[in-house]
Amino acid sequence: MKPALRALSPASWRQSFSLDGRDVARWFPGHMAKGLTKMRSSLRRVDALVEVRDARIPLSGRNPLLQESLGLKPHLLVLNKMDLAELSAQKKIVQRLEAEGLRNVVFTNCVTDENVRQVIPMVTDLVASSYRYDRQEDPEYCIMVIGVPNVGKSSLINSLRRQHLCRGKATRVGGEPGITRAVMSRIQVCERPLMFLLDTPGVLAPQIESVETGLKLALCGTVLDHLVGEETLADYLLYTLNRHQLSQYVRHYGLAGACDDITSVLKQVAVKLGKTQKVKVLTGTGAVNVLQPSYSAAARDFLRAFRSGLLGPVMLDQDVLQSCPPSSDP
Structure with a gap:
């Protein structure tokens, strides 16, 4: 059961997110355009x-x-990152993806290797059902790993190597976008079947379909925070948590209660964490030092x-899933 927010009517919370004139940047660096071109040329x-x-943005991502x-x-x-996603609507997610033509879906957590063992058998079956010639004549599999930045492509490759080859990292991973900047050489991930993966740079569309989609992508770290604005992202996160009645942030930071004003929340968080700095303020009797919360921190x-x-x-993507037609399953 979800924890209750403070006793306010739903109308008390924001029903839409306003940017108030703040600009949400587009991020399509040169290495992304070059990477997409090289990926196309490697398809053969x-x-x-x-x-x-x-997994937190299965449709927007x-x-x-x-x-x-x-x-x-x-x-x-x-x-990937299924441990971070609220998956009570997992069946609906799969149905929506199937409606878009994506019929082969697996949820994973590459940090703990959960469900990763399903990947190679599923890929092997997909290739076997798609090719007419005998695979025994060409036993090697070459698979390209694609996606937007910072979704765990390199982590997936390293997880597969741990499970099937008992080897360490073959490719760098990081908590911010842009770690992989070129289509790399083949990386072996399995012996039987003999399978190699191509790691590729994360590639975003040069024009994201909506500001809301862009903010979801940014919240999941697909763009560098400063390009959108850390306080803008924090405000959108607060709006999302309150809208879905998720109040874990209140307990995590020991706040007095749920709140829909980002300035008030960040001020409380800054004080709780000691993220303050002394600044001089002029008064009628002279300058005095006061503690100013660091909203950016x-x-x-x-x-x-x-x-x-x-x-x-x-x-x-809960709002997108709620707009899906109801399932016809009994």
């Missing part, structure tokens, strides 16, 4: 695609350009807590 030596998305450019190959969708911690799961599992 690829047997299948493994697309990785963040796609790049239409990848589907349009690379969609002719057998396709497995991996919804509080916003960074608020985002970090969300991304590491300390504020509880969240489904950022």
Whole structure:
């Protein structure tokens, strides 16, 4: 059962998110454009695609350009970071993805290797059902791993190597976008069957379909925070948590209660964490030192807590799922 927010009518919370003139940046660096071009040119030596998305944004976390450019190959969708996602509507997520033509879906957590063992058998079956010639004549599999930045593509590769080869990292991972900047050479992840993966840079669409989608992508770390604004992202996170009646942030920071005003929340967080600094303020009797909360430091911690799961599992695409037609299943 979800913890209750303070006793306020639903109308007391924001029903929409206003940017108030704040600009949400587009992020399409040169290495992304070059990476997409190289990915297209590498398709002829690829047997299948493994697309990785963040499980918190299973619908918003796609790049239409990848589907349009690379969609002719057998396709497995991996919804990673399942431990951070609220998955009570998992069946509905799968149904919605199937309606979009994505019929091969697996939820994973590459940190704990949960469900990762399903990936290679599923890819092998996909390739076998898609090719008419005998695979015994060409026993090697070459699979391209694709997705937007910071969804765990490199982590998936390293997880597969741990499980199937008992080897360490073959590719760098990080908590921010842009770690992988080029289509790399083949990385072996399995002996039987002999399978190699191509790690690729995360690629965003040059024009994100809506501001709301852009904010969801940014919350999950697909763009550098300062390009959108840490306090803007923190405000959108607060709006989302309150709208879905998720009050774990209140307990995590020991706040007096749930609140829909980001300035008030960040001020309380800054004081709780000791993120304050002395500033001189002129008064009628002279200058005095007062403690000023660091709103940017509080916003960074608020985002970090969300991304590491300390504020509880969240489904950022809940509004999109609610707009889906009801299932016809009995």
